[in-house]
Amino acid sequence: MSSDSVIKIPSRLPLLCTHDGVLLPGSTMRISVDSARNMQLVKTRLLKGTSLKSTIIGVIPNTRDPEHDSDELPSLHSIGTAGLAVQVVGSNWPKPHYTLLITGLCRFRVNQLLRERPFPLAEVEQLDKLEQYTGRDPDDEELGELSQSFYQAAVQVLDAVDLAERFKKALPLLTRQIEGLKLLQKTRKLRPDDDKRVLAIRKGGVFPGRQFSLDDEVEDEDGDDTALLEKKVKSAAMPESALRVCLKELRRLKKMPQSMPEYALTRNYLEMMVELPWSKSTTDCLDIRGARVLLDNDHYAMEKLKRRVLEYLAVRQLKSTLKGPILCFVGPPGVGKTSVGRSIARTLGREFHRIALGGVCDQSDIRGHRRTYVGSMPGRIINGLKTVGVNNPVFLLDEVDKLGKSLQGDPAAALLSSKNQSTSGSRLSKTVLDPEQNHSFTDHYLNVPFDLSQVLFIATANTTATIPPALLDRMEVHQVPGYTEEEKVEIAHRHLIPHQLEQHGLTPQQLQIPQDTTQEIISKYTREAGVRSLERKIGAICRAVAVKVAEGQKVSRAESPSEQHADQNAEGKMEDSEMAAPPEMPIVSERLTLPGVAIGLAWTPMGGEIMFVEASRMEGSADPLEGTDIHLHFPAGAVTKDGPSAGVTIVTCLASLLSGRLVRSDVAMTGEITLRGLVLPVGGIKDKVLAAHRASLKRLIIPKRNEKDLEEVPAHVRSQLDFVLASSLDDVLNAAFDGGFPSALTHPQAVSKL
Numbered sequence: 001m002s003s004d005s006v007i008k009i010p011s012r013l014p015l016l017c018t019h020d021g022v023l024l025p026g027s028t029m030r031i032s033v034d035s036a037r038n039m040q041l042v043k044t045r046l047l048k049g050t051s052l053k054s055t056i057i058g059v060i061p062n063t064r065d066p067e068h069d070s071d072e073l074p075s076l077h078s079i080g081t082a083g084l085a086v087q088v089v090g091s092n093w094p095k096p097h098y099t100l101l102i103t104g105l106c107r108f109r110v111n112q113l114l115r116e117r118p119f120p121l122a123e124v125e126q127l128d129k130l131e132q133y134t135g136r137d138p139d140d141e142e143l144g145e146l147s148q149s150f151y152q153a154a155v156q157v158l159d160a161v162d163l164a165e166r167f168k169k170a171l172p173l174l175t176r177q178i179e180g181l182k183l184l185q186k187t188r189k190l191r192p193d194d195d196k197r198v199l200a201i202r203k204g205g206v207f208p209g210r211q212f213s214l215d216d217e218v219e220d221e222d223g224d225d226t227a228l229l230e231k232k233v234k235s236a237a238m239p240e241s242a243l244r245v246c247l248k249e250l251r252r253l254k255k256m257p258q259s260m261p262e263y264a265l266t267r268n269y270l271e272m273m274v275e276l277p278w279s280k281s282t283t284d285c286l287d288i289r290g291a292r293v294l295l296d297n298d299h300y301a302m303e304k305l306k307r308r309v310l311e312y313l314a315v316r317q318l319k320s321t322l323k324g325p326i327l328c329f330v331g332p333p334g335v336g337k338t339s340v341g342r343s344i345a346r347t348l349g350r351e352f353h354r355i356a357l358g359g360v361c362d363q364s365d366i367r368g369h370r371r372t373y374v375g376s377m378p379g380r381i382i383n384g385l386k387t388v389g390v391n392n393p394v395f396l397l398d399e400v401d402k403l404g405k406s407l408q409g410d411p412a413a414a415l416l417s418s419k420n421q422s423t424s425g426s427r428l429s430k431t432v433l434d435p436e437q438n439h440s441f442t443d444h445y446l447n448v449p450f451d452l453s454q455v456l457f458i459a460t461a462n463t464t465a466t467i468p469p470a471l472l473d474r475m476e477v478h479q480v481p482g483y484t485e486e487e488k489v490e491i492a493h494r495h496l497i498p499h500q501l502e503q504h505g506l507t508p509q510q511l512q513i514p515q516d517t518t519q520e521i522i523s524k525y526t527r528e529a530g531v532r533s534l535e536r537k538i539g540a541i542c543r544a545v546a547v548k549v550a551e552g553q554k555v556s557r558a559e560s561p562s563e564q565h566a567d568q569n570a571e572g573k574m575e576d577s578e579m580a581a582p583p584e585m586p587i588v589s590e591r592l593t594l595p596g597v598a599i600g601l602a603w604t605p606m607g608g609e610i611m612f613v614e615a616s617r618m619e620g621s622a623d624p625l626e627g628t629d630i631h632l633h634f635p636a637g638a639v640t641k642d643g644p645s646a647g648v649t650i651v652t653c654l655a656s657l658l659s660g661r662l663v664r665s666d667v668a669m670t671g672e673i674t675l676r677g678l679v680l681p682v683g684g685i686k687d688k689v690l691a692a693h694r695a696s697l698k699r700l701i702i703p704k705r706n707e708k709d710l711e712e713v714p715a716h717v718r719s720q721l722d723f724v725l726a727s728s729l730d731d732v733l734n735a736a737f738d739g740g741f742p743s744a745l746t747h748p749q750a751v752s753k754l
């Protein structure tokens with residue numbers, strides 16, 4: 001190595017202060033310059049200078065926060081790098097600045113700052129030399145060899161003037177570089193603990209004396225934590241297969257650095273596994289006599305349902321391993337379906353959990369997400385088990401008729417067994433409701449079977465029409481019909497009022513609601529099959545009274561709702577739209593002032609409804625009535641109308657229209673009609689009768705073959721209605737019109753031409 005290859009820098013150097021990046025000897029760096037001092041340096045020294053010496057400047061890190069870089073001299077680091085300005089490019093956009101290309105030559109120390117303006121100039125001492133390793137260095141063999149081979153490789157590429165040749169030379173070098181990097185990556189993966197060590201060493205670097213104690217601390221804390229988890233896993237009493245999976249995951253967890261995202265995922269999984277009630281259960285305390293008392297105490301009326309529930313419980317008592325049917329309570333809202341489910345849990349001494357299925361349209365809602373998904377979690381069944389903490393709760397699957405379907409799979413299928421759902425080859429996927437299979441229900445998140453055979457499932461729905469048939473097939477359906485007014489009054493006084501008083505912190509002395517007030521609320525302020533809205537109205541009264549009690553007034557008796565309403569409005573204290581003026585009732589008579597209108601009875605998922613059917617005729621060309629078009633209309637667009645039970649009403653409506661005679665306004669009817677004029681039976685008789693009774697109708701025309709269903713109608717309701725049991729169209733028309741209706745056969749134009 002010749003002495004002239006050693007670079008010597010001037011003893012006085014202008015200083016360029018940098019914020020971003022540190023120039024090191026031997027490297028080349030692009031530096032953007034825009035501060036006043038640096039701009040001056042570039043203008044007066046680099047652009048005006050003519051000698052090689054004038055292109056050497058000192059590049060020194062400015063340790064002051066650039067935000068506070070003012071006119072004062074920056075806080076300069078005491079050591080900098082002398083650099084050769086290879087290129088200077090000026091630009092005015094976005095603001096005036098220069099971009100310098102500088103090659104670092106050697107380090108220097110600032111001995112004395114000679115001046116500060118227009119740019120700093122310093123007396124410096126050169127610290128190292130940038131040497132060229134062109135030959136073998138006897139002092140450092142390895143460095144020499146490396147430099148030699150690097151040099152040779154570089155010269156080879158330099159020699160290749162032809163582009164193809166150059167590619168051929170450069171490619172193997174590039175490939176080797178990539179392979180090297182890959183290898184490095186692989187070894188990092190193999191030794192994931194490295195990260196942790198690096199972290200610990202870094203901490204140790206700051207406090208060298210504590211280097212290893214810090215490391216140990218991290219390991220210890222982590223070790224304690226996983227040891228605790230391991231203990232929990234072992235004491236969770238999980239089945240063999242689940243335990244195996246947990247132990248495997250624990251082993252993986254121990255090897256993972258905490259900073260790895262998978263660490264948290266695995267931990268969460270293990271925490272979930274240990275919290276599940278694998279073998280925790282409550283002991284059934286079934287006493288049929290006690291159950292009967294409890295059911296009667298909790299619920300007024302609903303005799304048929306309570307009887308069936310008792311039968312179900314009795315069989316369970318006699319045969320503990322019963323893989324019985326799943327009870328499904330179907331009825332309008334607010335008739336006590338959920339509440340009966342809760343009572344069943346109480347009679348058995350079991351935990352109760354409600355799983356709302358309304359609107360669920362993704363299978364993973366029930367069976368969970370696989371752990372590969374970000375944010376994956378178990379489905380509602382497993383979550384429910386975690387919540388109740390035992391493996392034999394009563395699960396109420398609420399609103400099974402409102403399960404949706406989507407691209408994410410059919411949630412109903414997740415509740416059932418289905419060959420299409422096979423998870424691996426011929427193996428059937430284990431599903432929730434199938435008693436033969438649910439002992440090994442596999443949630444996607446857990447990925448190990450959980451035994452659901454001890455869970456008692458009960459389902460509720462408003463209608464069976466939208467329950468997927470395969471699901472319906474698994475269940476034993478029990479219709480829960482709506483209540484009569486009298487039943488509602490009883491329910492209100494026995495259950496709803498005491499419950500609402502308690503909810504609002506009132507005593508029975510502070511608020512007494514007389515029966516006739518309840519009756520008035522029911523008939524004028526609610527129109528529903530169940531008692532939900534009634535309960536809300538009672539709640540509204542309680543709120544109003546609570547205000548008065550809190551203000552110091554004593555309320556001994558609730559005013560009738562209309563008085564109360566007037567009172568509240570006068571005082572302007574309670575703006576409760578729930579207690580608005582009652583609708584005009586009965587609302588029937590005014591509608592039947594024209595021929596061509598008849599009242600039908602419909603069954604909807606919300607209970608029975610009276611339904612007007614209207615027909616009007618206009619000029620037209622339709623057959624069978626030459627020159628006449630008929631418009632048939634079913635008002636109340638929001639009420640779904642399907643099924644054949646409007647048949648008799650439509651015919652009556654048409655008969656009225658064509659004969660110009662009025663249908664009796666206190667008559668409602670239901671029944672299917674055949675082409676030959678026979679009346680066929682229909683469903684939902686009890687709900688329909690109750691709806692007619694609510695609407696103060698007097699006469700009901702129902703199919704003769706539905707006579708047996710009248711048994712379900714409470715006697716006092718039956719006694720207030722005049723039932724006409726129709727087997728033919730003549731029976732219907734005779735009962736619907738005052739003074740009867742001449743036989744259809746005497747009107748040849750009305751005979752079907754089909």
Ligand SMILES: Nc1ncnc2c1ncn2[C@@H]1O[C@H](COP(=O)(O)OP(=O)(O)OP(=O)(O)O)[C@@H](O)[C@H]1O
Nearest residue numbers: 298299300332333334335336337338339491495531
């Ligand atoms: N026969 C009854 N005896 C006592 N309380 C009743 C009776 N029927 C309903 N209730 C009360 O009415 C309220 C509503 O009942 P619940 O929530 O069980 O209705 P639901 O039929 O499940 O309605 P949904 O279909 O909307 O879920 C509850 O407070 C319940 O206790």
